[in-house]
Amino acid sequence: MRILVGITGASGSPYALSFLKLLKQKGVSVEVIVSEAAKKVFSLETGKDLEILSELSERLYHEDEIAAPPASGSALYHAMVIIPCTMGTLAAVAQGLAKNLITRAADVMLKERKPLVLVVRETPFNLIHLKNMVAATEAGAIIYPAMPAFYHRPQNLTEMVDFFAARLAEFLGLQIEELKRWRGLG
Ligand SMILES: Cc1cc2nc3c(=O)[nH]c(=O)nc-3n(C[C@H](O)[C@H](O)[C@H](O)COP(=O)(O)O)c2cc1C
Numbered sequence: 001m002r003i004l005v006g007i008t009g010a011s012g013s014p015y016a017l018s019f020l021k022l023l024k025q026k027g028v029s030v031e032v033i034v035s036e037a038a039k040k041v042f043s044l045e046t047g048k049d050l051e052i053l054s055e056l057s058e059r060l061y062h063e064d065e066i067a068a069p070p071a072s073g074s075a076l077y078h079a080m081v082i083i084p085c086t087m088g089t090l091a092a093v094a095q096g097l098a099k100n101l102i103t104r105a106a107d108v109m110l111k112e113r114k115p116l117v118l119v120v121r122e123t124p125f126n127l128i129h130l131k132n133m134v135a136a137t138e139a140g141a142i143i144y145p146a147m148p149a150f151y152h153r154p155q156n157l158t159e160m161v162d163f164f165a166a167r168l169a170e171f172l173g174l175q176i177e178e179l180k181r182w183r184g185l186g
Contacts, residue, residue, distance in 0.1 A: 009037025
């Protein structure tokens with residue numbers, strides 16, 4: 001499996017980090033595109049510099065590398081995940097504004113009818129956000145909001161974030177044996 005990961009400047013960079021670590025552990029081939037805003041938010045929220053994104057991926061692209069492979073449908077990715085996904089990037093994807101490598105690659109995934117997962121993060125939503133989520137869904141994207149679960153009783157933030165990342169990986173078709181599953185009450 002080859003996965004393309006876009007990281008934008010929404011709060012929630014730890015989700016991206018956890019997801020990339022899990023994909024690497026599972027031997028998945030990953031390429032990453034990072035937006036300018038994400039560079040700032042990622043460092044702020046994770047305390048790590050971008051070097052770690054290079055270590056966790058086969059290639060790291062910057063949003064202005066518009067001629068890079070992800071800009072073309074001939075590049076073979078099974079799925080693209082934008083994690084976290086800002087309302088700005090959601091809007092661009094929903095309206096087909098392929099102005100940087102992330103939004104162009106997302107546009108390509110939609111035209112090639114391949115899975116595009118948007119881990120949107122904002123609260124509260126305004127009507128524009130909600131309409132853009134509908135438009136993106138109608139175009140074939142999957143809105144996968146950064147909404148953590150609590151039924152597995154996370155003991156700390158790391159467990160909460162890792163659970164979200166593991167569920168996302170399973171959503172893409174990977175098998176995560178270590179995932180705590182709901183087994184019913186009692
Ligand atoms: C600390 C920080 C947190 C942010 N969190 C969010 C967020 O959760 N959702 C969002 O849509 N934008 C958020 N933003 C704003 C985006 O970073 C900003 O709109 C940016 O232009 C998005 O660009 P991009 O989509 O190319 O990454 C945040 C900005 C900062 C500095």
